[in-house]
Amino acid sequence: MSNKAMMHVLPVEAYTSQEWFDREQLKIFSRTWRFAGFREDIADPGDSITVQAGLNNIFIIKGRDHRLRAFHNICRHRGTQLLRAAGKAQKVLTCPYHDWTYDLEGKLISVPDEDPEFPNLDKSCYGLKPAKVDIWRSMIFVHPDPDAGSIMEWFGDIEPFLGPHNVDELIEYPEARGSYEINANWKVVVENYIDVYHLSHLHSGTLNMYDHAKAEYQFVGPHFAFWEPLAADYLENIERNAAMPLVLPKDKLGAWVPMLFPGLGLGESESDWSIFHITPLGPELSRVETRTRVKDTSAWEFQKQQWRSSRFFEKSITGKYAGDKNSDDPMTSGDFTAEDIYACEQQQKSLRSPYFEVGPSAEAGEKPVREHQQIVKTYLDS
């Protein structure tokens, strides 16, 4: 067994080597739309955020016309990053190093000691380099290339396969915001998300609200579409059983769980709408950021709904293995995310073993895993 062992379409080293990681950063994450936050994260003129899109650090700032502008976060003097993290109410952008200053259009407007030090400087040649930004489904996205096509060229074909949610009307549920690291390659995490075969097994106790046998799924371009109906006993008394107030009309219930390329999972369900954003940090380390939107209604309504639904969840949701729900063991916790993280990390641990060898892949339930590898391969071959 050489290290040329395959994970179906990609070699195993695609999941462990720095060299693959670097190529993916260049060929995938620097050339696609990157999730940058929720629409309301940049609320007022002068507010900004920065994001890393592959090799590019990009900042997004709102102008007085309420339009977002995106620029590469690189001072045109000696390249220092202009902005860090998030900013508020900025009128101009001043580089910390030598105080070169730009306006919100990216134009260089002042250079200290311009006359003696830069006698023939044409400031109009040193504006910040633009990137592209847009909003879709209440999410902000950036693309490093200012001439990238419209965001609808990227997401237009998958849109009809997504949930009927009016995302703009839902509000963030701050307690559900999370960020954690997983000791696994980002593709391991994606493949877990789109592995339909595991739903009834790894999550045999935790995702009983849905009828996995009726799931419909397929790739649409580079994006994965997935839908499954509610399980009969959950649906029967849905107004009582849902953990939170419903966000869809009763005749349109279901769970849409797409994986948008590269690494942005959505969970669009009957009672909430969430993102699961995977960022590769290293060949064997990924960060996951989760955020959730729910119905815009009072805390009291949420409280009542939780009380109402507790009976269903107590009876139907259990850990995979019997044990204490409150222990640290993911497999008894009754939390499907903990189960997934556990599975990803356990799989990653085996990849460096000289004895590792992948077995047969499920015809239908693991087809998405193979297809995702093919998409990654196509990007890297380009």
Place this chain on the structure above:
Amino acid sequence: MSSEFYPLRISEICNELVSSDDDQIANAKTFLFDVPESLQHLFTWRAGQHITVQLRIGDATVRRAYSISMSPLANRDVDTENPTFSITVKRVADGMVSNYLLDNMKTGDTIEIMPPFGDFCLDPQLNSRRSHYFFAAGSGITPLFAMLQSVLIAEPHSVVYLLYGNSDVNNVIFQQQLFALAEQYSQRLVIRHIFSRPSVWASDYWRKGRVDSKSTQAFINEHPPYAQDAQYYICGPDAMNASVTNGLLAIDVPRARIHQESYGTVSPLDDSVVSVAAKLTVTLHGSRHEVTVSKNQTLLAAMKAANIKPPFSCQSGICGACKAQLTQGTTHMVSHAALQDNDVAEGKVLTCQALATASYIELIYP
């Protein structure tokens, strides 16, 4: 573009506004036209373009430009599937041509019409995702209405924001159609009305006042662009256009995103410059002509007098039909509402407005 006139039959007339004193008197009408199959290719149009009508009123032959008030995608003949075009005309105090059309033309009459033209256009793009802001006052709605129809029909990922000013609710052209569109496209269309003299009972308007820089900024604050490729289209009297433009520039809207057309009152003419007599060499349809221009004569008038047939329409600097490229010499334009600043910088001239300020001039028509 053809600069000939073709007689077209009025196929239908719809009352848009009636007088509040006497509902037998229409204050605005939409005229729909029959275009024979043989002329269809000449009468295709882009949303935002206008046509020119030519009428004989008494002894005079008069021409006026009217925006086509429908998107080419919105209204199709049931039999032929051809788009049917319409103009919408509003009564104005001294509007000789408009008032004549309103009071005298009947279904079945024919009118001489020059085919559509103009650069104030919006071409919908299926995959684009844009925020289109429209700022209209009075009959300035007509080209914008065609544009917004086009976007709603053929640019499904884009959003439309309309700020529309009128004196009161009885003067809102297309009120009913706009209401219906707002219901149909509730996720993609925002409409806000401003009335300068609302009746005391009126309630369903956004604010009292005018479409100007202040209300423009307030509108954008309340309705920020959803799609980040925002475009701004303004159509109203010169003063409104200037005020809205200034309002947009003041909040850092890049100039290239602002598109406008004057409608109604044109700004006072600039007649401060002394013109000179000149020799003009003009290239039209590929052939060269020598023309003598006298002092205070427009280049268009000189060319017409010399019997060459340059294109023109409104003769008041609004429509842009008479536009040519200056390649030699200098001119002074009394008014140039139909041109953008960069057109002027590039040497585009409206021949109906241009007086010679150099003794030798060369022009070329595109």
